[in-house]
Amino acid sequence: MDLRIKPLDQILATAEKKALHRSLGAFDLMMLGVGAIIGTGIFVLTAEAAQKAGPSMMVSFVIAGFVCAVTALCYAEMASMIPVSGSAYTYSYAVLGELIAWVVGWALILEYTIAAAAVAVGWSGYIAGLLRNLHELVPFMSNVNIPDAWVNGPASGGIMNVPALLIALLITWLLVVGTKESARVTSVLVCIKIVALTGFVFLALPAMHASHFVPFAPNGYVGKVGVGAAAASIFFAYVGFDAVSTAAEETKNPHRNIPIGLVGSLVICTVFYLLVAAGAIGSIGAQPLSGAHGELLQPGSPELAAACKGLKELVCSKEPLAFVLRELHWPNVGNLIGLAAGLALPSVILMMIYGQTRVFFTMARDGLLPRVFTHIHQKYRTPHVVTIFTGVFVSLFAALFPVGVLADISNSGTLFAFLVVSVGVMMLRVRDPGRKRSFRTPAIWVMGPLAVIGCLFLFSQLSGYTETLFISWAAIGLVFYASYGRRKSHLAHGEPSE
Numbered sequence: 001m002d003l004r005i006k007p008l009d010q011i012l013a014t015a016e017k018k019a020l021h022r023s024l025g026a027f028d029l030m031m032l033g034v035g036a037i038i039g040t041g042i043f044v045l046t047a048e049a050a051q052k053a054g055p056s057m058m059v060s061f062v063i064a065g066f067v068c069a070v071t072a073l074c075y076a077e078m079a080s081m082i083p084v085s086g087s088a089y090t091y092s093y094a095v096l097g098e099l100i101a102w103v104v105g106w107a108l109i110l111e112y113t114i115a116a117a118a119v120a121v122g123w124s125g126y127i128a129g130l131l132r133n134l135h136e137l138v139p140f141m142s143n144v145n146i147p148d149a150w151v152n153g154p155a156s157g158g159i160m161n162v163p164a165l166l167i168a169l170l171i172t173w174l175l176v177v178g179t180k181e182s183a184r185v186t187s188v189l190v191c192i193k194i195v196a197l198t199g200f201v202f203l204a205l206p207a208m209h210a211s212h213f214v215p216f217a218p219n220g221y222v223g224k225v226g227v228g229a230a231a232a233s234i235f236f237a238y239v240g241f242d243a244v245s246t247a248a249e250e251t252k253n254p255h256r257n258i259p260i261g262l263v264g265s266l267v268i269c270t271v272f273y274l275l276v277a278a279g280a281i282g283s284i285g286a287q288p289l290s291g292a293h294g295e296l297l298q299p300g301s302p303e304l305a306a307a308c309k310g311l312k313e314l315v316c317s318k319e320p321l322a323f324v325l326r327e328l329h330w331p332n333v334g335n336l337i338g339l340a341a342g343l344a345l346p347s348v349i350l351m352m353i354y355g356q357t358r359v360f361f362t363m364a365r366d367g368l369l370p371r372v373f374t375h376i377h378q379k380y381r382t383p384h385v386v387t388i389f390t391g392v393f394v395s396l397f398a399a400l401f402p403v404g405v406l407a408d409i410s411n412s413g414t415l416f417a418f419l420v421v422s423v424g425v426m427m428l429r430v431r432d433p434g435r436k437r438s439f440r441t442p443a444i445w446v447m448g449p450l451a452v453i454g455c456l457f458l459f460s461q462l463s464g465y466t467e468t469l470f471i472s473w474a475a476i477g478l479v480f481y482a483s484y485g486r487r488k489s490h491l492a493h494g495e496p497s498e
Contacts, residue, residue: 024250026257026264032354033244033265035190035347037237042197042276043321043341044122045234048299048404049277050286051315053230056217057286060230061277065270067231067454068238070447071418072266074425076259077441079244081428088417089359093366095424095431102368102485104420106477108359110413110470113390115236116168116352117397118406123345124151124163125318125403130338133326137335153400157302164398171349172391175357176377176384189347196340197272199333200321204279207328212285219288225296228461233299233404235458236411238269239352259439276321284327286314300404353390360386368485408462412470415455422451 024032049057078091089108093101128151130137131144152158219226244261251257280286289307291297297304299315308316317323319341325334361383364373377384397406425441426448441447459467 024257025252026260029244029251029257029261030264030268031190032351033261034268035193035344035351037239037265037269038190038193038197038272042237042273043345044119044125044318044403045237045407046277046280047315047317047320048407049230049234050281050320051288051297051299051304052219052225052233053227054215054218054287055213055281055285056221056227057230057234058274058277058281059217059221059227060234061273063227063231063454064235064238064458065273067235067418067451067458069266069270070451070454071422072262073441073447074422074444074451076262076439077437077444078421078425078428079254079258079262081435081437081439088421090362091424092420095427096420098368098486098489098491099481100420102363102481103474103477104417105359105363105368106474106480107413107416107470109356110410110473111236111239111417112352112356112359112410113394114397114406114410114413115239116171116349116356116394117164117401118236118403118410119345119348119352120164120168120394120398121153121161121401121403121406122318123167123342123349124161124398126322126338126341126345127163129319129322130335130342133331133335133338136331137339153402155302155400155405156300156305156402160399162399165395167346168349168353168391168395168398171346171353172387172394175350175353175387175391176380176382178380178382189344192340193344193347194272196337196344197276200325200337201272201275201279203328203330203333204283204324205275207284208279208282210282212282215287219296222461224461224463228457229463232411232458232461233407236407236414238266239410239414280314280320280324284314284324289313289315298404300402349394353387353394356390357383357387360390367488367490368481408466409469411462412459412466413473415459416470419452419455419459422448422455 046057049060053060082091082094089101089105092104128146131146133143134141135143146163148157149159150162153161217227219229221227223229244258244265251261289297289304289311291303291307297307304316312323312327314320314323319338321341322334322338325331325337360369360373363369364371364386373386373389374383375385376382426444428435429444
């Protein structure tokens with residue numbers, strides 16, 4: 001194992017030498033976090049979780065939220081102590097060495113790039129539904145039906161998801177223009193999102209019936225289906241707090257503002273997750289659909305799509321919250337929810353691409369990736385090369401793959417990165433106990449192990465296909481590191497990072 005460890009003092013000095021502009025405050029970070037966290041898990045993956053766990057997806061949200069909470073506390077300490085770009089990659093470099101840092105950075109590609117593509121696909125579903133019901137929302141407008149072939153990728157029986165492709169490219173352009181401008185737009189979109197979800201809760205909760213929660217756990221609690229599988233799928237919607245930590249190098253007073261942004265956004269989001277999920281399940285029900293032989297049909301599969309033909313079920317909807325309100329005879333409000341999702345989900349795509357570009361930027365600054373990724377636009381002062389590179393790949397994945405497949409692939413990288421950070425915080429408590437920590441994880445020897453165990457449990461609940469794909473992806477990354485990164489590393493040659 002390569003044990004090149006980059007000293008914390010050197011990491012902080014590197015950040016100051018080629019620093020990004022510090023313009024984000026605590027409120028900006030909290031809005032960025034809420035914008036990233038509340039999104040796909042509620043607006044899109046509610047139907048995916050219902051197909052895996054039925055009404056017991058409420059427990060799935062609690063499990064995912066708990067694992068997220070203990071991990072967030074570890075992130076808060078690490079981010080306030082190392083306020084530079086790079087997130088889990090940078091933290092790993094300082095604690096576990098260059099090889100582990102490379103694997104983490106490579107895994108973060110799955111976390112951010114694939115997650116951004118998944119949200120783009122979810123956004124496409126809401127926009128397509130909104131256009132189909134456009135006349136109800138705007139009487140003088142005609143409904144627009146986009147052919148299924150152009151709102152589904154090949155895996156779902158279509159040709160290309162054109163709306164998902166276009167929104168990913170638009171967000172990429174916005175990020176090239178500038179970070180502060182992106183944060184301002186996101187703040188407006190977050191407010192729209194919160195108003196929409198609040199309206200949903202007020203209309204759906206009074207319509208709840210206890211009978212809709214029976215049977216509560218039709219697919220059980222653990223295994224590749226059931227509560228654990230649903231928790232593993234929806235967990236990736238919580239990664240917004242991780243994206244907040246990647247903004248550390250562009251944050252004013254990061255030792256104070258990073259912990260506020262992390263913990264504050266998580267608290268707000270968890271409350272909304274539980275209330276909205278309860279309203280969706282309790283008002284119309286959320287039982288999974290099975291195949292002809294009683295087998296569970298996988299979300300996003302052609303088999304589930306065929307079984308859903310002609311059915312009005314939550315698990316079949318690509319716009320679940322709007323669907324619930326239409327079923328409750330609030331069609332116009334449902335359309336407004338669809339409109340709000342159409343306006344707000346791009347903020348999640350923005351934060352995912354933002355997080356990925358900052359990780360790439362930092363890896364390139366360390367010499368592990370080509371130097372071109374460190375180029376900063378002379379006018380906008382943003383890392384435009386890496387932003388465009390990331391945006392193109394996000395657009396391609398969004399155009400070709402279904403949301404469920406993308407979400408699970410993203411989770412494998414997310415959980416690995418979270419596990420490494422949790423281990424790293426505990427190691428630094430032993431190795432460097434005297435270093436200033438403006439935020440200290442409470443009961444670290446309880447929270448740290450819980451975070452590690454939680455990440456391992458959720459990873460074990462992913463499909464065998466997803467686990468195999470992650471291992472294969474890691475192997476490809478190791479080959480690239482051995483052939484390029486290890487030789488080009490600035491640390492290996494005793495050179496300061498650029």
